[in-house]
Amino acid sequence: MSASKGLPKAGRPLEEIQAALSSALVDDVRAHWNRAFRPPADVQAVATEAYMMFMSDNGLMSLRAEWMGRFEDEVIEMCVGLFNGPADATGTFTSGGSESIYSALHAMREWAREKYPHITAPEIVAPYSLHPAFSKGAHYFDLKLVRTPLGPDRRGSVEAMTAAITPNTIGMAASAPCWPYGLYDPIDEIAAVAHERGLWMHTDACVGGYLAPFLERLGYAFPTWDFRNPGVMSISADLHKLGYCPKPASTVLWRSRDLLRYHNVHPSDWPGGQYTMRGFAGTRTAGPIFAAWAVMRYLGEDGYVELARKLMATREQMMDGVDAIPGLKAWRNDLLPIAIESTEFDLATIKAAMTKLGWMLVGSAEPPLINVPIDAATEPHHLEAFLGDLRKVVDLARASGLSDREALNY
Numbered sequence: 001m002s003a004s005k006g007l008p009k010a011g012r013p014l015e016e017i018q019a020a021l022s023s024a025l026v027d028d029v030r031a032h033w034n035r036a037f038r039p040p041a042d043v044q045a046v047a048t049e050a051y052m053m054f055m056s057d058n059g060l061m062s063l064r065a066e067w068m069g070r071f072e073d074e075v076i077e078m079c080v081g082l083f084n085g086p087a088d089a090t091g092t093f094t095s096g097g098s099e100s101i102y103s104a105l106h107a108m109r110e111w112a113r114e115k116y117p118h119i120t121a122p123e124i125v126a127p128y129s130l131h132p133a134f135s136k137g138a139h140y141f142d143l144k145l146v147r148t149p150l151g152p153d154r155r156g157s158v159e160a161m162t163a164a165i166t167p168n169t170i171g172m173a174a175s176a177p178c179w180p181y182g183l184y185d186p187i188d189e190i191a192a193v194a195h196e197r198g199l200w201m202h203t204d205a206c207v208g209g210y211l212a213p214f215l216e217r218l219g220y221a222f223p224t225w226d227f228r229n230p231g232v233m234s235i236s237a238d239l240h241k242l243g244y245c246p247k248p249a250s251t252v253l254w255r256s257r258d259l260l261r262y263h264n265v266h267p268s269d270w271p272g273g274q275y276t277m278r279g280f281a282g283t284r285t286a287g288p289i290f291a292a293w294a295v296m297r298y299l300g301e302d303g304y305v306e307l308a309r310k311l312m313a314t315r316e317q318m319m320d321g322v323d324a325i326p327g328l329k330a331w332r333n334d335l336l337p338i339a340i341e342s343t344e345f346d347l348a349t350i351k352a353a354m355t356k357l358g359w360m361l362v363g364s365a366e367p368p369l370i371n372v373p374i375d376a377a378t379e380p381h382h383l384e385a386f387l388g389d390l391r392k393v394v395d396l397a398r399a400s401g402l403s404d405r406e407a408l409n410y
């Protein structure tokens, strides 16, 4: 039996396994974007140590094992403090932005069942650019996600969203910022409408949630996107993106502890008695929880502010570097990702040629964009290598044309 089909009869030597694993490793420079989002090496070392120490501990026990629960609670407390919530705001540690979003949609539905029991076909209104995890979640929870046209600035349109509210609407959602444009929706205005209409408002800050608070300390301004808006009931924010914690790590923040009762489910209809977990997960590794704790404690607010400053400087260099390649242009968006457009080339061919050179890129179809997710581990040699290859590919496209295409999708 070949090694790729089924379990080998006899165990294989460690050297063979190591060689196979090494063969899958792409060189560090080309793998860089694929590994986003990472901190600089010293922070990564702190994360690795904590992760490895607790990799085998079962996070399922965190409500019972005091030593584990305490670290998880402290992570949540450090996070909640960044979102300007009321005193009893809280959060849940999750495996990623998608799980955070599913958690919020589930809670929103349960809340609406209590508050608006007459609504049997609940709807959520959101801009077209909202992340597809909301569509998946709406499917899982039998909700109708109503995506509304964007404004001319490609941000969510308050007018279009307001017009889409029906007697079945239970909530609204918007991005801070959205992928792939890196643009903030006017969350403050949308949240005001939600508040006035008695709707649940969710902010998807998966990308910006652990960056914007530090940029705000540096003087950057964004539409008010967090619990400062009385309408915002929940926020998704990813520690494993610009919080620089190792994957899988995200948070869903709740405006008040009381909302946890719409999130958590405690079944006891089986022989094992009451089953009480934090959120969706059962068995999970405690590694990411301890690693998140270690990274956040190690960096502190000052460390995050410095990483935010470095990231924005890298962003400028990257955008200028893209603009210096004739035929390409980087959008001057609010945050991340870098969004590259071209009026001259079919970006699907550029993406295909970059893939052949070993770069793993994501794109966007409407409008055609290539997206690059830089992080605080992005160093000048990463930029040089990427921009050098991008220039080569563009030169080739201009000189002789490129025929292979690759879908511009995520």
Ligand SMILES: Cc1ncc(COP(=O)(O)O)c(C=O)c1O
Residues within 6 Å of the ligand: 095, 096, 097, 098, 099, 131, 133, 175, 177, 178, 179, 204, 205, 206, 207, 238, 250
């Ligand atoms: C704005 C936004 N929301 C949600 C998500 C989903 O996060 P995850 O991939 O961690 O599930 C992403 C991922 O890129 C995102 O950019």
